[in-house]
Structures are given as C-alpha cells and as structure tokens.
Amino acid sequence: MPDSVKDSPLYSLINPRSIVFFGASNRFSSMGTNQLSSVLDFGFAGKIYPVHPSEKTVLGLKAYRRVLDLAEIPDLAILVLPTNIVSGILQQCGQKGIRQAIIVSGGFKEVNRRGVRLEQELIQTARKYGMRFLGPNCLGIANAHHKLNTTFLPHQGVPGFVGMASQSGSYITQMFDYLSRSGLGFSTAVSVGNEADIDIVECMQYLARCPHTKVICLYIESIRNGRRFLDAARNITPHKPVVAYYVGGSEPGRRASLSHTGALSGPDRLYDGVFKQCGIIRADSIEEMFDFCSVLGRVRPPKGNKVVIQTHSGGPGATAADACGREGLRVPAMPKTIAAKLAPFVPPTGSTGNPVDITFSKDPLEYFSKIPDCLLAGDSYDMLLIYVLTSARLFRRHMADMGIAEDEMKEMANRFVDGICDSIQMQGTTNQKPIIGFSFHARQEYIIKALHKRNIPVLPDPKRAARAAAALWKYAVWRKRL
C-alpha cells in the first residue's frame, strides 16, 4: 500500500492536471461527447485537449488531429473509441509519453474471444510504454474534490466522504443525485471495468490514503486475486471502514455478471468468508451499502451493543426495538435510576422503559437535549437510536397558529431546528456515543439535512437504522479484535 495518496500509482490518473480526450465530437448523442460534456460541466480546472480526425473544435475547445501534435505531454488520456482502434491510439499515447489512461470503450473480454485477445494487446502496449490504465469497459472516475467527472451523466451535489471502487460504472454515474438526496457525496469514485491493468485492490488502496474519504465502498462482481484482496483489505479496515456489496452469489447473478464484465463469480458463502476475514462489512443491497456508508462515515464505532431507543410514537419504537433484536443488538431494560430522571419528561400515557416513549411531544428541547442526556450519561447504553418526527414544517404550523407572519416563519423555524440539532449533536460528542436517527420524513426536510450536516445519520426506516447500527457494531468488534 502506498504511504500517502500522492505515492499511489493512481494519483495522477485521479488528479490529472491535463487530459487528452479521444472520442468526443460535436454530435450530442455520442457517449464520448456526453463524457467530455460532464468534464466541462463540472468545471475541471486543468487543460483539456480533444483529439478528433476532422473537427477544428469540439464542444468549443480547440481540437487536435493527433495526440502527437500536442505541445505538452498530458497527465491522462481518456479513450472513448470504437473497440478496433483503441489499441492503436493507446500506442500513440505511449509514444507521446503519456503514462496514465482511462479506456472507456467496451467490446473486450466481456464480449467474446476476440475481445479477450484485443484486451491482451492493450496490456502489452501499456507494459511496453510503462503506462497504467483503467478499464476497458469502464466509465472512469469522479473525483468531486478535484472537480473531475469523466462519466456520461453530469455531477450533482457536493463533494462528500464516500470513496467507491465499482465493477459497474452505473453505480458511479447514476448515483450522484441519489447520494446527494441522501446527504452524501463521493470523495472519489472509480469505475474499474474489466480491470485489465488497474484493479479494484489498487483503487481500494488509493481510497485508503485519500484524505477526503472516510468510508470506502465496493461494488463487486468478482474478486480476481483473493489473497491480494485479503491482504490489502486487512491493512485498511483497522483504520477506515470498508463496505461491500457482492452480486453474483445466486445463479442468475452469476450469469449476469459474466455477461456484464466477463467476471467469474464465486459462491456466496466464499465471499461471506472473505469479507469476514478482513473486516469488510457486507451490505445486502445497493441502498444498504450507502446506508452503511452514511453511518460508518459519520460516527465512531460504539464501545458495546447496548442500544437505547427514543421515540414519540409506540409503533416506530417497537419496530426499531424488534429490528435491533433481530440484528444482534441488545435493547436492555431501563435502569430504575435513569427511569426516575426521565419521569418529569414523560407523560403517564408514555413509557420510561426502553424504548422511551414520550408520546405526543410538546417540548423539542427536552426531546433533543434533556432526554438524550439522561440516556447517554453513564454506562447503561452504548448507542442511541432516535426517532425524528419534529420538523421545520410542524413548527411553521404552530407559528401560523400563533399568528406569526409568513415571511418570518421559515427563517425562525429553521433557526429553531438548527438549535435543537446543535443540542443533540452535543449530546453525542459529550458522551462519545453514536446517535443514529430514523424518520419517515423526506430526505429534503430541513431537519434531516441539518442533522446530516452535524454528522448524525438519519435512516429512512427503523429496520434500516437497526441494520446500520448493527453494521457499526460489527465494525467495532472487528477493530477491538485487532
């Protein structure tokens, strides 16, 4: 593993200062044009040299006939070309002195035997010139902190802390908006394609050193070299959590992977074993992979698995308790001393048990400050799962009832929400215990965004919160073992 991110062989591929781009034109329906558009849209600060056989300009940039005509040696070549001519162009790039390439073109190993042969040619060419390349059959990279997105959809949202290495380009390019809606964002995401040269292990190692990446996630159809993967992951997981989604454990999944990237996947249990041996947290779905990232990237692992649940509403409380029980978390009964402290805040129709149910809540400051304070002080509990029903919208409703003017309401309500979010954040920090929210509110609701901003993850369903809390606990157990 490289000592720092700048020592990684991928550094200038992921953080290039200049790019030569093959396969973009002024025809908007072509893949290459869309990809160059994405690079321009995001406002990449470096030089871009489109190469085109006939056009004088491409998307407003001066175009060049051949890479050999360029006055400088670009850091990175991006190739979105018909399969047949990829090898020749890669060779020209090598001759020019370019040492990093992203080969987007498909039609190689994933397609047929001829493709396997063509892919071998690429590897030989790259070796000859000392080049490293990503792909073929990939979408390249999205480095949000470097304002570089080579995929065909425009980047959305803000730079985040999720580092991803994916054997499917879709899970890079098609997740920008999804992540943004969930209060997340990529730090750097890499679509590895066929991994003819750079593989998912090297990407994982890059992300391990990337200072913007707090959690790594992997979409895996097949691990080609189990030993290498295990060794690398074992070096990373003590310092940075890694979440993986593995597709291919079922027969239809295996067949689909094979046709997608030519990957030969293995039995589900084998992968389960591999992940367990190196402390990688396995997710059951794409959605869950990002749920886990949201929690593992935001809060530190707990000291134990004793969960206390706080709710206004019996149903969500019971659902969360049941889900915690199923996921191997403990939900211990409320000690009498804490119950006594809670009593003033809980009406007779509520419960000072675990879950604490304050039913119809009047005072959000009690809910977000005094009650969590009672629950998290001392050693009775290691984590708090809190139900979020409060919203700026509800405050605005009350304010309207109180006769406050429309134009003042929004700002007042938001300021009030910010205040209670500060309180709950402080409870977590002071007590050094993870707080995880769950809520049926829209992800765009002000309080959800305000909590995310303060590193309190809020999951959209009690079960998803319990699963994520269990993942956090799994990671804690792994780190303790070391």
Next chain:
Amino acid sequence: MPDSVKDSPLYSLINPRSIVFFGASNRFSSMGTNQLSSVLDFGFAGKIYPVHPSEKTVLGLKAYRRVLDLAEIPDLAILVLPTNIVSGILQQCGQKGIRQAIIVSGGFKEVNRRGVRLEQELIQTARKYGMRFLGPNCLGIANAHHKLNTTFLPHQGVPGFVGMASQSGSYITQMFDYLSRSGLGFSTAVSVGNEADIDIVECMQYLARCPHTKVICLYIESIRNGRRFLDAARNITPHKPVVAYYVGGSEPGRRASLSHTGALSGPDRLYDGVFKQCGIIRADSIEEMFDFCSVLGRVRPPKGNKVVIQTHSGGPGATAADACGREGLRVPAMPKTIAAKLAPFVPPTGSTGNPVDITFSKDPLEYFSKIPDCLLAGDSYDMLLIYVLTSARLFRRHMADMGIAEDEMKEMANRFVDGICDSIQMQGTTNQKPIIGFSFHARQEYIIKALHKRNIPVLPDPKRAARAAAALWKYAVWRKRL
C-alpha cells in the same frame, strides 16, 4: 364478513355524516385541538359539534357544554379526554343515542392494572347502550375518500388504494407524506389502539369490502384471537391481497409491544405460520410493507415466476438478477428466437441475454416499446423488471443541446415522457403481464410519477423490486392453490 361495505358495523364510524368532538379547545398545543384541526383542514363535509366545558367557540365552531344539548344525534363521537373522565362521557354519548365512538385517550390497559379496570368499564358502558367503539389509545381514522382525518397530523397527498389497519397510530398519521412521496395514498386507514371493542379483524373485513381499497396492509403487534383472524383472512385473500408487518418476534420487540399497547405477542415462527395459512404476505419492514402495497395494488399476479430483466446498465441488471435468484424467482436464459428479434436494438457491447442490456441508449421508444414487446410476447417470461434511467431532465439536457428554448422544454420533455410511459403501459396490458420498474431517481422525478399514474410500480432499489416481484408471485401461488 359483511356483504357490502355499508353493512359493516364500522360503516358510519368510518363514513360519519356528523361528529361530536370532545377534548379540542383553542389551545394549540393540545392533542385534541390538533386532531380537530386535522378534521377541519381536510374539509370534512358533515356537521361537527365540539363539546367544551367553558369555551363558546372552538376553532371557530360553535361549542356545546354537554353532548345532551345537541339538537341532533351525531353519527360519531370522538373523545380526546383525560383517562379519568372518558367513561362518564361515553355514558352520556350512549344516553344521547350515539352508537359509534373513537376513544383516542390513553392510560388504559397499556399502562397498568387500574387501566385494565377502566378499560373494562368502557366495554360495559358500550354494551349497555349498544355502542361500538375504536380504541382506546388510538388515533382514529383517515378516510381519504370521505375527507375525514381524525389523527393529529394534517392529511397530505391524494386519496389512494391502500387500506390499512394498524395497532400503531403512528403508522397512519405519520405516513401521509411518506405515501404521497411514493405515489401512494390511503383509501381508509384505521388506528385500532387497544382493540377493547372493534378489533383489527373487523377493520380488515371492512377494508375487504371497501371499493376504494385495492390492497390491505396490517401493522400487527399481537393477534388476540388467532382462529377468528385466520378465518377472516382466508375469506379475504382470494379476492384482495393482504400484506402484514409483524413486530414482536424478537425479545426487544415483544417487550416494546407490551409497553405500547399492552399486547402479548407470540414467537416469530407462529406468526409466520398464521400468515402462510391464510395467504397473507409478510413484509420485513414498514418500508417493505408499502413497497408490497405499491406492487400488489397496481398489477395483477403473474402466471409464473419467470422474470426477464431489461436494463441500460450492467450493474443494476446484475443486481436485479441476483436479487431475483435469492428471492426464489427464475431468470431463464434468453431463447434464441427472442435474442434474434432483440439484436437490432442492442449494440455489440450490450447483451441480448437475460438481463437484456442495451448499454448507452439512444432511443427511448425502443426501450419502452419495441424491446418489451419482444420480451413479453409468447410464453418465455411471466414478468418484466425494467430499469428506469430515462428522465425528463435528461431529455431537457438534450433539448438544450439542440437549441430548444427554455420555456418550451419542460412541457415538451414531459409530453415525451408521457408518450413513452403510455407505450410501456400498453405493453403490460396487451400481454397481460406485470411490469415492475426499478430506479435510483427521486420519487418526485416526472417519469416515476408518470409510471405510477399508469399503474407501473417503480421501486427505488433492484433488491426492493425483486422482493416485491417475489411477493406478487407468492400471492399468485396462493390464489392458484384455491
């Protein structure tokens, strides 16, 4: 079971023409006031008589000192009162001749022994006067088609087809916005509370006859009379699908339920057995319960479990295939005859296998019309799972590239999306096969709403689509057995 919805003993409770309301005031922080506010907000068309000991008006309505003072006998009494006085007021309602009541107040069986005794009193009073009542410890009902919502949060969204009976009021009142965002809505939802009189079985029977309800869902902490439940459900499921979420299978869930509604829940496997014996589809989470409703309420069960998957993107295709495999669905290889028909629409880097992967797609009309036509004709497949990446936003991007004016774009893009949604809907109808979409788009994206409007459910993750498709198949198997 009643022969028609009007014969149900719950009919005038759920569809009252007039209501007497106890416990609302002009104090905005009280539960009762919030609940009456909700009734007013929704625009209930019948008469409302607030009863208050001192106020002359309540929320702008003429208030009455005692129910006995009313000039007419209201269809329904709603009581949001301190526990102690509930029984006395219920008695007055009985004396007045009122035959239906919703008792919102808590503090009964769910709290302590004294509460058990008080609850017995309610039952005796009701019997004495031939009254039926919902609760105590409930939030009442939301009948979207009758514009009646007695819960404390305002109704949001439009009337829908999901009928719900819930042992938690939260899962009625706090789901309005959630359902609305998912393109769903309640037909009628009932919070059953402690079920001292009316129980979840009677509610289920009402919903079975409710013409607006296409699918029934149940949130269950405990079934009190297993035999009655089984018999009732067995009569319903052949005609209308029923989905249930059971909390209480784990020890923490059991304890939480007990403190919530005083329910004694049973082991998980017992409930699994009960549900299987009567054809109820069990959901693993609240989110999943509504996912299943979205699918079971929108499409008819398939003839078999052979799924074909259509995608632009290898990763989502492989993920969906793997999830189908895990959920007991078959994803059979593509017959050569169909592959040949598909060939003109699939580039050499794509796949004419199953999943069909057309990769970077240029022509949405092929994707939403010609390809599904190839896949669904004949007997090779029973269901289509289709990945939705197309969006009005993407069309607008292309239109901008083509120089179309901003103000024309939105309408043009939406019209285009409507057109392709019409095409795919027709494919489903013509071939009489369910089509289920999956997409990482926001639920508010125009194409998602347009598909929902045409009864094509779109789930937010491939696994959730596969789970819902498997639930649909389970329901098909149940109906075949009969």
